[in-house]
Structure formats: structure tokens, C-alpha cells
């Protein structure tokens with residue numbers, strides 16, 4: 557990709573004046589082009605709910621990227637950042653696999669150009685497209701140990717005939733096996749009532765470390781931090797994927813499967829901080845925002861805060 561125009565109207569919002577004292581995302585944002593210096597943050601939207609539809613969920617996540625841009629636009633920046641928008645990869649009904657391949661190509665190109673990539677979903681099928689990008693990038697094929705950390709109420713390890721929002725991590729596991737590797741996949745926030753015994757058994761057979769939502773409360777923060785530290789010890793290059801249904805429905809109602817219990821936002825944010833500061837985070841994606849089901853843009857604002865946090869706290873890889 558070379559030059560992308562900013563999506564009209566996406567990056568506008570409250571404006572208190574020019575200069576660094578009044579900086580917000582909309583004034584820091586530029587359209588992506590191929591000549592930018594390495595080390596920027598580049599946003600890519602994945603306009604898909606084909607995976608949610610196939611997984612018998614409530615469609616609407618295709619409009620997630622637009623809502624996330626709007627929620628980010630007016631957020632104030634304490635210090636300047638270099639951030640670019642590379643536009644959207646759109647998925648047509650029935651053509652998820654093609655969309656995931658196209659997202660993978662875009663992400664790989666951006667990573668190879670030395671940028672940090674934040675993908676705005678889309679259903680959680682976004683994670684497999686993101687993974688394709690990282691695993692096919694120069695860094696992903698360099699022998700570095702890949703690690704995927706999923707903040708999610710669900711394992712998304714379904715063994716279904718067609719890819720969906722419920723299958724991305726089994727797809728990754730299969731792809732890693734084909735490369736002669738084992739997928740390094742950990743999940744934080746699993747809701748026991750939302751995952752069958754068969755899914756728990758598959759996670760165990762794949763050696764997936766996980767923490768239940770019951771064990772991710774604010775009082776459990778030291779154990780959550782240890783879990784994340786242990787994961788980070790096993791990986792050189794991290795893909796952080798946030799399914800917004802990991803959060804309580806009070807702060808994230810606008811998802812296909814809202815959480816009755818959920819992991820508190822302060823815990824999710826703390827995990828984001830640790831991963832962002834690790835010097836290993838190459839790729840972020842945020843999944844499952846469904847603006848049709850949101851109230852007062854609550855979920856979009858929660859998601860935008862987490863993206864803001866990761867982008868502004870991130871230490872460069874290496």
C-alpha cells in the first residue's frame with residue numbers, strides 16, 4: 557500500500573486550538589503513506605462481521621472501525637505521537653477468508669516497514685487476519701518466538717468446518733503446526749459458563765494457559781500480573797488481542813455476547829500497560845465492538861481508552 561486517503565469525517569472532534577497544548581487524536585492523525593519514518597503507529601480497520609454471523613452471533617461489528625475512530629478522535633494526547641490511518645479492509649458477505657488474507661498482507665507490509673500496527677475490528681475473526689500479518693512478516697519469520705495474548709471471555713478454539721469469530725486461535729494453532737511450531741497462546745478472562753467442557757479440554761490439549769474471570773478481579777491483581785509476566789517470558793514478539801466481551805457489560809454492552817461478570821476495566825488496563833511496556837508488543841487488535849448494540853458509545857469509549865493507553869504507553873520492540 558502506498559497512499560491512503562483519510563476516511564471523510566472520521567477524524568474530527570472537539571478542537572480547543574492548535575499546538576501541543578491542545579493536541580487530540582484527530583489533530584495528530586494523518587493519512588498513511590509509504591514514505592513515513594519507521595516507528596509510527598498505524599491503524600487499520602477490519603470491516604467484518606461475517607465471522608460473527610457464521611458463529612451465530614449478533615452481527616454489527618462491521619461498523620466497529622468507524623465507531624472506534626470517532627471515539628478516539630477527541631481523546632487528548634499528553635504528548636505528541638506519530639499516528640497514521642491506513643483505512644479499512646472490508647469483508648464482503650461470504651468472503652471472510654479472502655478478507656483475512658488481505659488484512660494479513662496489509663499488516664505484514666506495515667510491520668515490515670517498521671511500524672506498530674493497531675487493527676480496529678470487526679468480529680474476533682480479525683485476530684486470524686492479524687496473525688497472518690505477523691507470522692508472514694520479516695519479524696515473524698526471523699525465528700523470534702511469537703506469543704498471542706487474548707483478553708476474552710471465550711477460548712475461540714472452535715473446531716468448525718468454516719472459519720468464524722469462534723475459530724481464530726485454532727486456525728492459528730493449525731497454521732503454527734504447519735510451520736513446525738507450537739502456538740504460544742494464553743487467555744485471560746475466561747468465563748466458565750460461556751465455554752463448554754469440550755473447549756476447556758481443547759485448551760488443555762493445546763497447552764493453553766488461561767485465567768478464569770473469577771480469578772481476574774482487582775483483588776487478584778498480583779496473580780494476574782504474574783500470569784502476564786510468565787507469558788511475556790515465553791515470547792519475543794507479542795500479538796495482543798482484546799475481545800471487548802472480556803469486560804463487564806456495564807462498560808462494554810455493545811458486543812455480540814455481553815459478559816454478566818467480566819474482568820474489571822482497571823485489571824484489563826493494567827494488563828495492557830504491562831504488555832505495552834514490555835518492549836515486545838508488535839501488534840494489537842480490538843474486536844467485537846458492535847455499535848448497533850452500544851449505549852451512549854460506552855463500549856466504543858472503553859475500547860478507545862484501551863487503544864489510547866497501549867499506543868501512548870508502548871515501548872518500541874527490541
Ligand SMILES: N=CN[C@@H](CCC(=O)O)C(=O)O
Pocket residue numbers: 611612613680710711712714721722723750812813
Ligand atoms: N468470538 C466469539 N466467540 C464466542 C461467542 C459466544 C456466543 O456468541 O455466545 C464463542 O464462539 O464461544
Ligand SMILES: [Mn+2]
Pocket residue numbers: 708709710799801802
Ligand atoms: Mn469473546
Ligand SMILES: [Mn+2]
Pocket residue numbers: 680708710712721799
Ligand atoms: Mn473472542
